[in-house]
Amino acid sequence: MAGLQVIQENRNGINIIRIRNPVLLEPQQADEMTQLLSREFESGSLKVVINISNVTRMSSLFFRSFLIAGKKAKERKAVMAFCNVAPTIKTGFDMMGLGAYFTMYPEESVALENLK
Amino acid sequence: MMNEFSFEKKATVEDIEELSNLSDEALKKLDIPETARQELLMALDEAITNTVLHGYSGKGGLVKIVIRRKDDLVTLELIDGGKKFDPTRYPEPNLNVPIEERQIGGMGVPLIKKLTDGMEYHYVDAENHLILFKKTGG
Numbered sequence: 001m002a003g004l005q006v007i008q009e010n011r012n013g014i015n016i017i018r019i020r021n022p023v024l025l026e027p028q029q030a031d032e033m034t035q036l037l038s039r040e041f042e043s044g045s046l047k048v049v050i051n052i053s054n055v056t057r058m059s060s061l062f063f064r065s066f067l068i069a070g071k072k073a074k075e076r077k078a079v080m081a082f083c084n085v086a087p088t089i090k091t092g093f094d095m096m097g098l099g100a101y102f103t104m105y106p107e108e109s110v111a112l113e114n115l116k
Numbered sequence: 117m118m119n120e121f122s123f124e125k126k127a128t129v130e131d132i133e134e135l136s137n138l139s140d141e142a143l144k145k146l147d148i149p150e151t152a153r154q155e156l157l158m159a160l161d162e163a164i165t166n167t168v169l170h171g172y173s174g175k176g177g178l179v180k181i182v183i184r185r186k187d188d189l190v191t192l193e194l195i196d197g198g199k200k201f202d203p204t205r206y207p208e209p210n211l212n213v214p215i216e217e218r219q220i221g222g223m224g225v226p227l228i229k230k231l232t233d234g235m236e237y238h239y240v241d242a243e244n245h246l247i248l249f250k251k252t253g254g
Contacts (some may be wrong), residue, residue, distance in 0.1 A: 025132045027169060051225030057136065057154075059161050060223040070215050086153040095230040096223050101154055 001029070004032035014115050015040060016108065018044035018051040023058075046078045049111045053084030063096055070101050079103075082099035083111040117121065119146050120184045125176075127168050127196070128176035139181055144183040152252040156190060159231040162202075162224040163194050165245055171198025185252075192248040201244060202237045204230065208250050 005020035017036070021029065032069050050066075052058075066080075073080045081106040086095070093099045107113035121142035127135060139160050143153045160181070167179055183192040206225040210227075229235060234249035 002117060023136070025134055025136055025165065027165075057157065057161065059165055060227050061165065063223050067218060069213070069218055069222075071218075074215055078248045088151070088158060091155065092158060092227060092231075096227060097218075101215045101218075 002026075002029070002037070004029045004087065006036065011059075011112060012116065014047050014049055014112055015045045016051060016112075018108075021054055022027055024055055024062050024068040024092050025057065025059045027061055030059070030065050033062060034068055037065065038072060041069065041072040041076050041078055044076075046076070047115050048061050048073070048078070048080045049105075049108065049115065050080070050110050051084070051111075052082060052089065053082055053108075055089065058089050058092070060092070060096065063092065063098055066067040067101070070098075079115060081105060081111055081115065083108045091097050119186075119248060120165065121145060122182040124180040127164065127172065127179040129168055129174055131176075132161070132164055132168055135181065136161050137181065139183065142181075142183045142247065143190075146183065146190065148185065148190060148252050149157075152162060152190070154190060156248070156250050157229045159228045159248055159250075160192055161227050161249060163192075163248070165203070166224050167194065167196045167198055167201070167237060167244075171196050171201060173199075188252045190250050190252055192250075194248075195243075195247045196244050198244060198246070200239050202239070204235055204237045207252055 006049045007018045081103040085104050140157050180195040195244045203225045209219050232248045232250045236247040238245040
């Protein structure tokens with residue numbers, strides 16, 4: 001069982017979270033994601049980009065984590081966006097109506113440019 | 117021509133990824149087109165997760181997965197001896213609300229419904245039988 005593996009970087013006030021795991025199915029990983037994103041917004045982050053270029057499979061437990069974080073971001077007038085989302089995962093986001101809440105950028109550089 | 121793969125394993129939280137990988141291997145052997153294969157796998161991942169977390173309350177139990185392909189129709193059957201649960205009666209969440217009003221969780225079953233072309237549920241001899249159908253389009 002692999003825990004959540006992320007690399008974090010702050011660039012010009014934008015916090016980038018790059019997820020390294022290719023497969024995100026385990027509840028423990030989703031709990032870690034919820035905690036990580038909660039800490040981000042509770043510590044005052046206003047712009048967060050989640051790069052999921054490595055992720056090929058993701059369960060709806062993560063959609064739940066992103067929804068919880070999205071609510072926190074909204075309360076704090078912060079922005080949470082995604083980039084490099086695989087087509088099937090994007091389909092899942094859209095089917096669950098999450099595409100309406102979060103902006104998805106094709107590349108990290110495009111996300112950073114738009115969130116400047 | 118009918119092709120079929122099946123396997124049975126103990127399903128705990130630690131086994132979710134392995135069950136998913138075994139299912140993916142079977143779907144690949146059945147030569148299912150890429151998009152349909154990935155959507156089926158996503159649906160099956162949700163069903164396996166529901167069984168492990170809710171059916172067996174995370175304590176583990178046997179899960180049998182049967183994957184069949186006949187022409188352009190793929191059938192996935194997941195059989196478990198966990199708590200009786202009929203996902204076909206699960207209510208649809210309201211997706212058209214602002215994020216502040218959106219209900220958290222409960223997305224697994226609705227996602228399965230949207231990713232597949234049909235779903236059946238039977239409770240036979242104290243076992244849940246969840247059957248998912250998808251046309252491969254290829």
